[in-house]
């Protein structure tokens with residue numbers, strides 16, 4: 320059989336990609352709003368770190384032509400979901416190749432937009448955005464790649480057919496024939512395993528060896544310890560949507576308890592599986608007994624997330640850190656006041672942003688607490704606002720405070736929207752004494768300003784629901800200490816009083832203790848009043864030392880370079 324000719328400039332890539340990375344969302348540029356939060360930003364940081372390290376990888380995602388949504392917040396604290404249309408032609412190039420999949424028996428055509436992620440050495444990682452907006456498709460099918468996490472479960476499954484099955488077919492059609500590992504970033508792309516099985520069969524692999532052959536090629540990263548976060552579809556829906564690609568018999572064979580469970584599908588067909596922090600690995604092994612589940616703790620891409628003033632300081636004292644962020648461990652050699660000066664500059668920028676976009680005047684010398692993440696109830700964004708009287712007492716006794724928040728609620732999450740509204744109402748009631756603002760439309764550019772510009776980064780998830788969390792790593796890198804519940808990555812990054820502070824009890828290995836809101840809030844107020852604020856206001860040098868340690872101990876480790884090295888050694892080229 321003659322191999323398909325290598326499309327175009329694939330030959331120009333320095334090394335032919337051997338890893339294919341699939342993610343429902345990818346976030347690295349606020350002008351390309353095809354992501355909703357942590358999962359997408361992690362995918363963006365992963366591919367960019369691969370580009371920095373010249374790992375031969377290719378990315379696949381959906382175009383999400385109408386984005387996630389742009390968030391507006393009205394005067395009563397109601398979230399408004401505005402369209403986030405964007406124009407692919409400004410950033411990427413349409414490829415001439417098309418492939419098709421069957422959806423409910425209809426043939427649906429898919430095209431792709433090509434984007435090159437350029438690393439610090441100039442190495443390029445190709446990334447394909449799949450798109451069904453073609454006149455050969457029905458108007459309804461043209462919308463499959465329009466809305467990230469929109470619509471009902473049928474729409475979602477349809478998108479997953481395009482991502483998983485369409486994605487592998489597209490890579491083949493483009494001439495990527497050396498892929499040794501298919502990495503599923505979360506279960507959304509797990510249907511790709513069915514196409515790989517069919518391929519193996521076509522190539523004459525014995526029926527009894529098919530699954531093993533596919534397992535050797537697949538890597539799966541699970542991202543949530545919440546059972547509802549794992550995609551599941553009724554077997555009947557799966558049979559009807561997948562009709563034309565696979566027989567009912569084949570689909571029923573992969574169903575668990577009458578459902579197509581994407582996590583199980585990925586687990587069954589992957590040789591290497593991991594959670595995204597040590598604790599999350601442990602929780603996942605409990606959820607899926609019988610599977611070997613490793614953990615690789617997430618990281619963030621240092622050169623992107625360090626603020627410009629901090630980058631200049633690092634350039635001056637830690638030459639080479641940009642593509643070797645482990646050098647950040649030597650941050651202890653940087654004079655204390657240089658870190659503080661760079662931080663003040665970033666804080667000033669944040670204060671400008673707040674004035675311009677939130678209409679609230681913040682002061683440069685006032686202790687500023689930041690909290691920004693998806694407005695999901697398990698993250699308990701309102702924990703610090705549980706007893707406003709306590710906060711007022713703290714500012715009376717110790718020193719002033721400012722609060723800045725951001726984060727979107729999922730359009731179909733009424734309790735998340737309620738939470739957002741409640742936070743805004745409490746903020747308004749304390750506004751006179753504690754300047755507070757909820758900034759609209761949290762995205763990567765706002766995250767950059769916020770994580771670097773505040774004085775303390777707060778996180779209060781209900782345990783053990785924070786798989787990893789990455790915004791706290793962005794803060795650490797910028798010398799901003801974390802104040803957080805011991806869950807996810809913070810269990811690994813926390814040294815009390817050295818890199819930041821914990822909220823609530825220490826986790827016990829193998830024992831799940833549900834979080835107690837009242838006790839956690841009490842601990843939060845106690846530490847704020849007796850340890851954190853006094854340090855900030857009464858011992859500036861002591862505070863600067865914590866900033867130093869956040870960079871040296873956490874910035875040097877919780878970065879995507881370390882994470883990618885681990886994926887390369889344990890999953891990609893093991």
Ligand SMILES: *Cc1c(COP(=O)(O)O)cnc(C)c1O
Nearest residue numbers: 356357692762763766788789790
């Ligand atoms: C980093 C980031 C996240 C993830 O933050 P968590 O700490 O995991 O909640 C979400 N959204 C944006 C825009 C980010 O930059």
